[in-house]
Amino acid sequence: MTGQVASKVRTTSQRVQHRIVLVLLATACLGCGAVRRFLIPPAVTPVSKAVTGQRRQEFADVMILGGHVHGHAGPRAVVIRDGVVTAVALSSEVTQLRSGATQLIKVAGGYVTPGLVDAHVHLEGAALLADAADLRRVGTAQQLAKAMVMTSATGGEWLWGFGLSQAAFAALQPSEVEQACPDLPVYLSRDDGHAALVSAALTKWLPPDLRDEVVAANYKLDGELARHVWRLLPAQRTERLGPLVRVVLDTLQHQGITEVHTMGESSALVTALVQLEREGRLPVRVKVYLDTARPEAGDLIDGRTKRLHTPLIDVAGIKLWLDGTLGAGTAALLQPYSDRQSAGQLRYSDGELGLRIADADRRGLQVALHAIGDAAVAQVARVLRKLVRPAQAQLVRIEHVQVVPPEVREALWGLPVECSVQPRHATEDASFAKARLGAERLTWAYPGLALVAQCPVRSGSDMPVSPADPMGDWRVMAATDPAQLGVDATRGTVEELALAALTARGTAGKDAAVRAGDTADLVVWDHDPRIATPPAKPLWVIVGGSTQQVLAR
Numbered sequence: 185m186t187g188q189v190a191s192k193v194r195t196t197s198q199r200v201q202h203r204i205v206l207v208l209l210a211t212a213c214l215g216c217g218a219v220r221r222f223l224i225p226p227a228v229t230p231v232s233k234a235v236t237g238q239r240r241q242e243f244a245d246v247m248i249l250g251g252h253v254h255g256h257a258g259p260r261a262v263v264i265r266d267g268v269v270t271a272v273a274l275s276s277e278v279t280q281l282r283s284g285a286t287q288l289i290k291v292a293g294g295y296v297t298p299g300l301v302d303a304h305v306h307l308e309g310a311a312l313l314a315d316a317a318d319l320r321r322v323g324t325a326q327q328l329a330k331a332m333v334m335t336s337a338t339g340g341e342w343l344w345g346f347g348l349s350q351a352a353f354a355a356l357q358p359s360e361v362e363q364a365c366p367d368l369p370v371y372l373s374r375d376d377g378h379a380a381l382v383s384a385a386l387t388k389w390l391p392p393d394l395r396d397e398v399v400a401a402n403y404k405l406d407g408e409l410a411r412h413v414w415r416l417l418p419a420q421r422t423e424r425l426g427p428l429v430r431v432v433l434d435t436l437q438h439q440g441i442t443e444v445h446t447m448g449e450s451s452a453l454v455t456a457l458v459q460l461e462r463e464g465r466l467p468v469r470v471k472v473y474l475d476t477a478r479p480e481a482g483d484l485i486d487g488r489t490k491r492l493h494t495p496l497i498d499v500a501g502i503k504l505w506l507d508g509t510l511g512a513g514t515a516a517l518l519q520p521y522s523d524r525q526s527a528g529q530l531r532y533s534d535g536e537l538g539l540r541i542a543d544a545d546r547r548g549l550q551v552a553l554h555a556i557g558d559a560a561v562a563q564v565a566r567v568l569r570k571l572v573r574p575a576q577a578q579l580v581r582i583e584h585v586q587v588v589p590p591e592v593r594e595a596l597w598g599l600p601v602e603c604s605v606q607p608r609h610a611t612e613d614a615s616f617a618k619a620r621l622g623a624e625r626l627t628w629a630y631p632g633l634a635l636v637a638q639c640p641v642r643s644g645s646d647m648p649v650s651p652a653d654p655m656g657d658w659r660v661m662a663a664t665d666p667a668q669l670g671v672d673a674t675r676g677t678v679e680e681l682a683l684a685a686l687t688a689r690g691t692a693g694k695d696a697a698v699r700a701g702d703t704a705d706l707v708v709w710d711h712d713p714r715i716a717t718p719p720a721k722p723l724w725v726i727v728g729g730s731t732q733q734v735l736a737r
């Protein structure tokens with residue numbers, strides 16, 4: 185959020201035409217051979233061939249002139265028509281494609297990259313946080329009372345607080361919550377979003393058996409119990425959620441993000457997104473993965489509702505949690521935690537997981553699996569190796585993939601999976617990761633971009649658990665030891681793959697070059713965003729050919 189001064193976005197073209205060019209080449213032969221192919225420099229678009237032979241009436245909708253274009257040497261023009269990049273060429277070679285109606289974006293000294301993708305966010309959570317109490321510095325009942333008073337002014341039917349540290353979550357007693365929030369229905373999330381302290385008043389929305397479970401848990405809910413209660417709380421109204429979602433998406437757009445993949449969502453979010461798109465106020469593309477335990481996910485799987493796919497919104501799949509978190513000691517490990525007896529638990533049997541994947545396959549939905557521990561990642565590999573899937577089935581996404589020894593990484597090789605990693609979690613988890621895992625496991629934990637030697641990789645922030653910072657993620661991934669990617673990898677290979685992990689194709693696209701034929705999701709920066717100081721600013725953000733100038737106020 186740094187430098188996010190209030191700013192104004194002006195829509196200058198409303199033309200949005202969706203075109204899928206997501207080329208996820210699930211080559212079953214990824215490995216060293218594939219890494220070798222990354223070394224081949226991105227091909228420069230054969231300029232004259234791209235332009236000659238085009239009829240004069242095929243004028244450009246948009247032309248970006250004077251900037252450097254990623255993957256090409258020297259300044260190039262980018263030509264956009266019908267939401268697609270139709271040429272990357274010398275500007276002298278595309279003059280004939282200009283008409284009076286062509287929008288010219290002149291950016292001498294600017295730098296054009298593909299639009300950035302944050303492949304793991306929780307949009308509804310991030311949006312509602314605007315109204316939630318900030319509990320990150322709360323340690324006592326008094327501090328909790330103060331934080332909750334701040335939020336009651338804007339609260340709806342129940343109040344949400346977010347950000348309790350592990351220590352505060354462990355220390356605060358139910359009686360202190362009642363004292364701080366007398367008779368108020370409150371849901372107080374831990375900072376990893378995977379546990380919550382709730383008040384007695386909140387249980388009025390729960391069926392009796394679940395209420396008993398909450399009481400038995402002493403109002404401290406972990407993992408699935410916390411999610412179960414959350415799902416039963418009254419949904420946020422669209423008129424409240426929509427504007428909050430819009431604020432979050434605007435913030436992302438100002439970091440050059442043109443697409444987000446949002447995890448474990450509800451139909452309330454989808455409704456809010458549809459409303460924003462109708463009003464022409466949805467600034468980025470959104471892929472939604474519904475929380476598998478919600479009835480709306482069941483309706484989609486059973487074919488009672490149709491999959492929503494609009495120019496900017498794609499209800500792409502479902503999200504399942506195979507294990508918990510490292511901080512809470514609930515991620516499922518093959519060997520016990522270093523600081524406790526347990527090894528965490530898997531939430532599904534192999535058979536159940538196989539059935540869930542098969543259900544999604546029947547509807548053409550993608551499955552996103554939360555898997556932090558090696559036991560969970562190994563389960564995905566084991567199940568997929570046995571499962572017979574339709575030829576057109578989508579890659580299974582593994583979210584987080586944090587504790588994976590070399591042999592479990594190898595087990596992913598050749599499987600129809602892609603890994604969605606959160607590069608900054610390696611440092612953000614440092615305060616507890618060594619205690620939980622011990623020194624030896626830490627040497628291979630958090631592989632991040634190195635997983636590219638086994639499968640395609642995407643990168644995401646896990647916002648709001650961690651703020652969106654795509655170029656921060658790029659810097660972490662770009663620092664990966666090239667030797668981890670294969671014998672032929674160089675620093676340049678690593679840096680290019682790190683950028684590719686932040687684009688629509690992920691590392692399956694091999695590089696992040698802007699090419700003719702790409703969907704016109706682009707960012708025009710004031711300079712190359714890989715240069716950290718000063719941080720690059722997006723000047724224009726283009727989604728499906730629709731241009732939006734990003735103006736600092």
Ligand SMILES: [Zn+2]
Pocket residue numbers: 304305306447646
């Ligand atoms: Zn997450």
